[in-house]
Amino acid sequence: xxxxxxxxxxxxxxxxxxxxxxxxxxxxxxxxxxxxxxxxxxxxxxxxxxxxxxxxxxxxxxxxxxxxxxxxxxxxxxxxxxxxxxxxxxxxxxxxxxxxxxxxxxxxxxxxxxxxxxxxxxxxxxxxxxxxxxxxxxxxxxxxxxxxxxxxxxxxxxxxxxxxxxxxxxxxxxxxxxxxxxxxx
Amino acid sequence: xxxxxxxxxxxxxxxxxxxxxxxxxxxxxxxxxxxxxxxxxxxxxxxxxxxxxxxxxxxxxxxxxxxxxxxxxxxxxxxxxxxxxxxxxxxxxxxxxxxxxxxxxxxxxxxxxxxxxxxxxxxxxxxxxxxxxxxxxxxxxxxxxxxxxxxxxxxxxxxxxxxxxxxxxxxxxxxxxxxxxxxxxxxxxxxxxxxxxxxxxxxxxxxxxxxxxxxxxxxxxxxxxxxxxxxxxxxxxxxxxxxxxxxxxxxxxxxxxxxxxxxxxxxxxxxxxxxxxxxxxxxxxxxxxxxxxxxxxxxxxxxxxxxxxxxxxxxxxxxxxxxxxxxxxxxxxxxxxxxxxxxxxxxxxxxxxxxxxxxxxx
Numbered sequence: 363x364x365x366x367x368x369x370x371x372x373x374x375x376x377x378x379x380x381x382x383x384x385x386x387x388x389x390x391x392x393x394x395x396x397x398x399x400x401x402x403x404x405x406x407x408x409x410x411x412x413x414x415x416x417x418x419x420x421x422x423x424x425x426x427x428x429x430x431x432x433x434x435x436x437x438x439x440x441x442x443x444x445x446x447x448x449x450x451x452x453x454x455x456x457x458x459x460x461x462x463x464x465x466x467x468x469x470x471x472x473x474x475x476x477x478x479x480x481x482x483x484x485x486x487x488x489x490x491x492x493x494x495x496x497x498x499x500x501x502x503x504x505x506x507x508x509x510x511x512x513x514x515x516x517x518x519x520x521x522x523x524x525x526x527x528x529x530x531x532x533x534x535x536x537x538x539x540x541x542x543x544x545x546x547x
Numbered sequence: 548x549x550x551x552x553x554x555x556x557x558x559x560x561x562x563x564x565x566x567x568x569x570x571x572x573x574x575x576x577x578x579x580x581x582x583x584x585x586x587x588x589x590x591x592x593x594x595x596x597x598x599x600x601x602x603x604x605x606x607x608x609x610x611x612x613x614x615x616x617x618x619x620x621x622x623x624x625x626x627x628x629x630x631x632x633x634x635x636x637x638x639x640x641x642x643x644x645x646x647x648x649x650x651x652x653x654x655x656x657x658x659x660x661x662x663x664x665x666x667x668x669x670x671x672x673x674x675x676x677x678x679x680x681x682x683x684x685x686x687x688x689x690x691x692x693x694x695x696x697x698x699x700x701x702x703x704x705x706x707x708x709x710x711x712x713x714x715x716x717x718x719x720x721x722x723x724x725x726x727x728x729x730x731x732x733x734x735x736x737x738x739x740x741x742x743x744x745x746x747x748x749x750x751x752x753x754x755x756x757x758x759x760x761x762x763x764x765x766x767x768x769x770x771x772x773x774x775x776x777x778x779x780x781x782x783x784x785x786x787x788x789x790x791x792x793x794x795x796x797x798x799x800x801x802x803x804x805x806x807x808x809x810x811x812x813x814x815x816x817x818x819x820x821x822x823x824x825x826x827x828x829x830x831x832x833x834x835x836x837x838x839x840x841x842x843x844x845x846x847x848x849x850x851x852x853x854x855x856x857x858x859x860x861x862x863x864x865x866x867x868x869x870x871x872x873x874x875x876x877x878x879x880x881x882x883x884x885x886x887x888x889x890x891x892x893x894x895x896x897x898x899x900x901x902x903x904x905x906x907x908x909x
Contacts, residue, residue: 417733417734420737420740420741420748420752421741422745422748423745424745428745430745431749432907434907435749435905435906435907436749436753436902436905436906438749438752438753439749439752480905495748497752497756499752499753499756500733506606506610507606507609507610507615508609508610509610
């Protein structure tokens, strides 16, 4: 839709990168605590620990269609959706494959909290979206200052990633099995 | 998929031109207002240095279970205490010693001293005599000029130190600024980053973190190195009965912060002061040589590899060039600040380009 794209661009002005910052605050709630209570990584933390975690948050607004991060770019942090929707796409032989569509309280990019390997997928805001970003560097600083809390977060992160890996393996096995069956038929 | 891509519609040249003009205007405005805010900048720099110095201690206390506010309050009290102690005990002693040193240097005839020293050297070690066969008047004149430069520098330093930041500013503004930088520094950084567009956000965060880590590590390591060198040379000078051991030790420690040429710059005034005040002069110079050389061996073999090389990854040849340029631009202060400023510029310029490429912005 090139005309829609041009209209969106005209709205964005001379410095479109600043367009997102001029958006109204989409969040229904001032307090971000309700979101982190729903995220597995931060569930059931003590109030004092939750406050420490909230200090790590950076709140960002993304326009409809804005790319949050692209495949191959350095990964710096994890995103938690406060409001809106995000599409996660992978590319396979120059074809874009939709891997997931995420909504409020979902999170993505969590592998960047572990290491610096480039992003394995592209994340795009489907609708105007507000997200919380937690950076690897800030998390490391927190682990340095509060080792116990850091260990809890690291363990939970490891189990989330392990769960996703098992899910991916299961889906891959199912898909291979289907292919074999289709091939036999 | 709707992909936001502005390069098709806006001529990048106009945006770059606008940003360039904005940068030049900002620089011009900064140059205009700098003379009026230089005091504030000095206070800010001192507070920033103290923040970097105290931060590991605050984090260590947090690890032990002390709340961040309590840990920072402890260091706040420590900062005020240190400043009061400095002004009560150390600064008067230093001013007194510098005054005595200036008087003593003015009394000595260096031409005559040089002639006697050369005679003594020729008697004891005739081989060296072949290399010291300089015209005593020209050598004496050189030493006289150096002596006047040292006296001028010492007097100027005391005046500058007293005038640049007065006692009230140091005991009130600096501790409070340090307290808030330690407590709310991360929140302030977060507030600044809120104004960065999404496209540059992760990249800016990465760069800011790298600059913070590198600068903090360098400041802490250079101060620790300077303190160790001072701790080695001051007792050594004092044990040998050299006058003004404290001032000489401090001079050596401070100037050691300037990479490569700092120790050489420190050796000249130390040698001149010892020659003027220690008898016999030859032994005094010999001991100075041994002490300074030993300190440098310890510094280069032990301290620099352990402390400095990990914090700043700058080519040694580049360090030398940068220090000389810093000296040209801003004198002694420029020499001190040259390496940390260059390493920040290196992170910003070199890493910025690779980050812009990695994030596919250029």
